[in-house]
Amino acid sequence: MAEDVVEKIESAIRGNRVMVFMKGTPSFPRCGFSAATVEMLEELGVPFASADVLSDPDLREAIKVYSNWPTIPQVYIDGQFVGGCDIMRELYESGELKTLLQAALTPGQ
Amino acid sequence: MSTEEVKRRIEAGLPGAYVEVRDFTGTGNHFEALIVSDKFAGLTAVQRHQEVYRTLGEAIGDQVHALTLKALTPEQYGQQR
Numbered sequence: 001m002a003e004d005v006v007e008k009i010e011s012a013i014r015g016n017r018v019m020v021f022m023k024g025t026p027s028f029p030r031c032g033f034s035a036a037t038v039e040m041l042e043e044l045g046v047p048f049a050s051a052d053v054l055s056d057p058d059l060r061e062a063i064k065v066y067s068n069w070p071t072i073p074q075v076y077i078d079g080q081f082v083g084g085c086d087i088m089r090e091l092y093e094s095g096e097l098k099t100l101l102q103a104a105l106t107p108g109q
Numbered sequence: 110m111s112t113e114e115v116k117r118r119i120e121a122g123l124p125g126a127y128v129e130v131r132d133f134t135g136t137g138n139h140f141e142a143l144i145v146s147d148k149f150a151g152l153t154a155v156q157r158h159q160e161v162y163r164t165l166g167e168a169i170g171d172q173v174h175a176l177t178l179k180a181l182t183p184e185q186y187g188q189q190r
Contacts, residue, residue: 071176
């Protein structure tokens with residue numbers, strides 16, 4: 001993995017409480033799993049940042065190695081890898097996602 | 110890849126696991142799997158999925174475009190039924 005792409009990943013994860021690596025953009029997702037992930041975050045009304053791996057092939061490969069996770073989307077909350085679409089859905093349905101996001105987005109922490 | 114092949118690989122990588130695989134588009138590249146294994150006990154959801162992904166190696170992203178996973182311990186599976 002090239003150093004600059006790792007730096008880009010780390011600054012995205014550190015600089016955003018909620019960071020989504022996805023296919024497409026939140027307005028124009030290019031894959032159903034990315035769309036579903038964004039939809040859950042929007043439903044919960046939390047601000048999040050995203051990076052489109054389809055427009056950046058180096059990022060697409062690097063994020064898989066970085067997270068040890070072969071699929072997209074990938075969600076990071078508070079610098080921690082939370083998972084892809086399936087885990088997000090489980091957390092969403094159990095209510096844990098809301099709790100996790102509230103903790104991450106509470107100011108002063 | 111066939112559902113049988115996906116099932117076979119997961120079973121080979123996680124001996125003793127109960128595995129169900131469904132091809133949800135009928136195109137041989139979008140699968141849904143239920144895996145029940147006692148090896149998942151004490152692992153986070155991320156670690157469980159990583160264990161399953163490991164069994165499929167390079168096929169993920171190549172022949173397998175999408176794999177929707179449910180990874181449960183036998184106790185969790187028992188409670189769900």
